[in-house]
Amino acid sequence: MKNHVILRIVTKLLIPYILLYAFYVLWHGDFGPGGGFQAGVIFAAGIVLYGLIFGLQAAESAIRPRLVQFGVALGLLLYIGVGIASMLLGGAFLDYDALGYDGQHHGILLVETGVFITVASVMITIFYSFAELVRSQ
Amino acid sequence: MSGEQLIDVVLLTLLASTAIAIARLRNLLATAMLTGIFSLLGACWMLFLDAPDVAFTEAAVGAGMSTILILAALCVVNAEEKPSRESPMALFTVLLTGGVLVYGTLDMPSYGDREAPATTNPITRIYLDSAHAPVEYEEDHAAGRDPGDAFAIGIPNTVTTVLASFRGYDTMGETAVIFTAGLGVLMVLAGARRRRPDPITEIDLEPADEGSGE
Amino acid sequence: MDGVREVLGWLFIVPGAVFCVIGGIGLLRFPEFYSRMHAAGITDTLGAALVLIGLMFQSADWTVAVKLVVILFFLYMTSPTAAHALIHAAYTSGHEPLLADDGAPRQKGDTP
Numbered sequence: 157m158k159n160h161v162i163l164r165i166v167t168k169l170l171i172p173y174i175l176l177y178a179f180y181v182l183w184h185g186d187f188g189p190g191g192g193f194q195a196g197v198i199f200a201a202g203i204v205l206y207g208l209i210f211g212l213q214a215a216e217s218a219i220r221p222r223l224v225q226f227g228v229a230l231g232l233l234l235y236i237g238v239g240i241a242s243m244l245l246g247g248a249f250l251d252y253d254a255l256g257y258d259g260q261h262h263g264i265l266l267v268e269t270g271v272f273i274t275v276a277s278v279m280i281t282i283f284y285s286f287a288e289l290v291r292s293q
Numbered sequence: 294m295s296g297e298q299l300i301d302v303v304l305l306t307l308l309a310s311t312a313i314a315i316a317r318l319r320n321l322l323a324t325a326m327l328t329g330i331f332s333l334l335g336a337c338w339m340l341f342l343d344a345p346d347v348a349f350t351e352a353a354v355g356a357g358m359s360t361i362l363i364l365a366a367l368c369v370v371n372a373e374e375k376p377s378r379e380s381p382m383a384l385f386t387v388l389l390t391g392g393v394l395v396y397g398t399l400d401m402p403s404y405g406d407r408e409a410p411a412t413t414n415p416i417t418r419i420y421l422d423s424a425h426a427p428v429e430y431e432e433d434h435a436a437g438r439d440p441g442d443a444f445a446i447g448i449p450n451t452v453t454t455v456l457a458s459f460r461g462y463d464t465m466g467e468t469a470v471i472f473t474a475g476l477g478v479l480m481v482l483a484g485a486r487r488r489r490p491d492p493i494t495e496i497d498l499e500p501a502d503e504g505s506g507e
Numbered sequence: 508m509d510g511v512r513e514v515l516g517w518l519f520i521v522p523g524a525v526f527c528v529i530g531g532i533g534l535l536r537f538p539e540f541y542s543r544m545h546a547a548g549i550t551d552t553l554g555a556a557l558v559l560i561g562l563m564f565q566s567a568d569w570t571v572a573v574k575l576v577v578i579l580f581f582l583y584m585t586s587p588t589a590a591h592a593l594i595h596a597a598y599t600s601g602h603e604p605l606l607a608d609d610g611a612p613r614q615k616g617d618t619p
Contacts, residue, residue, distance in 0.1 A: 189345035278475030285482040286365040
């Protein structure tokens with residue numbers, strides 16, 4: 157790749173901040189605009205940028221497709237797990253008050269993390285599938 | 294016309310003209326770019342309506358991921374849309390559906406209407422007051438709380454509270470929908486995962502003379 | 508003090524908006540791709556930077572100003588990179604610039 161130096165350097169500078177910003181949006185969703193959906197898409201956008209500039213194989217060796225496929229289900233399991241945990245602790249399904257002191261805060265945080273994992277994994281999986289389609293042409 | 298109305302009119306005009314351009318163009322690469330621009334304008338529109346969370350998501354998904362995926366799909370198909378036949382039946386169906394939708398919106402309350410159900414229903418007050426800090430469990434259990442404070446959750450962002458706590462079931466359904474969409478894409482495109490021993494070619498902007506990633 | 512800050516902010520925002528409009532006019536009126544990218548890239552970076560600096564003056568809290576500095580930093584990183592990527596892609600796929608003395612055609616191996 158002859159002249160992609162500028163793109164590579166700028167991408168190397170920016171990707172850590174993009175991923176960090178995704179986590180910031182996730183955990184500050186309680187205090188400002190944000191939440192799980194936005195954070196998942198921003199995280200996936202960072203990984204997609206890495207895959208575009210450095211090659212699909214580099215991206216797939218950083219975030220393996222098997223791991224991402226596992227993450228698709230893990231997020232939803234975490235969400236439903238929070239609901240079942242509150243049932244086991246005596247409340248109704250998804251009743252965060254049963255999770256103990258400051259249960260609402262912790263419940264919302266866990267639930268948003270589950271949404272983040274699912275959304276990021278689904279976006280990365282879709283990108284990998286499309287890119288494999290292009291590559292195998 | 295006040296400044297806000299002017300921004301309103303300009304944004305909606307830009308949205309409408311971008312949509313018309315998307316429908317009329319035959320070059321698919323230009324259409325992909327215009328779809329990204331439409332999403333960005335839609336995000337500005339939502340920010341103008343005081344909905345930053347939705348604007349955030351629309352900008353990230355529409356102007357970011359969606360454009361990349363459409364471009365990746367364009368690598369596999371023709372870059373030019375085939376000319377479509379004129380069909381008066383299709384035009385009539387579109388006009389009928391659009392007309393019925395516009396007729397439906399005539400019944401909606403005005404923006405910020407005092408008598409609208411969104412303003413007068415007590416649940417709105419409960420949602421908005423949930424940002425108060427919750428009562429200390431030990432003392433005020435005994436002191437007796439009034440029912441409004443039972444819903445005090447203490448998280449400043451009301452949208453997150455409504456999304457994750459008050460309407461948690463709906464968000465679980467949304468997450469399940471996203472999960473199903475990912476599953477569907479994996480099932481449809483799984484056949485493309487054929488490992489070939491050739492050197493790696495990237496999704497690239499320049500003609501591939503050699504292709505080694507790093 | 509607040510009035511001075513607000514006036515100072517407007518002193519930056521209005522020229523920034525004017526530069527953005529100039530960039531838009533240049534985008535429409537220049538004859539070919541490379542000069543249009545030049546107009547768009549330079550004037551939009553300058554216009555956006557002036558608007559953000561004006562907003563920094565008008566911000567209510569110092570934390571908002573710090574976040575605006577970070578936004579300005581990211582804008583300066585990504586906007587010229589995007590312009591570079593576009594022009595590089597156009598150049599290597601053979602799009603010829605419109606030169607003033609359009610004499611000899613471009614040879615392979617000429618310095619751009």
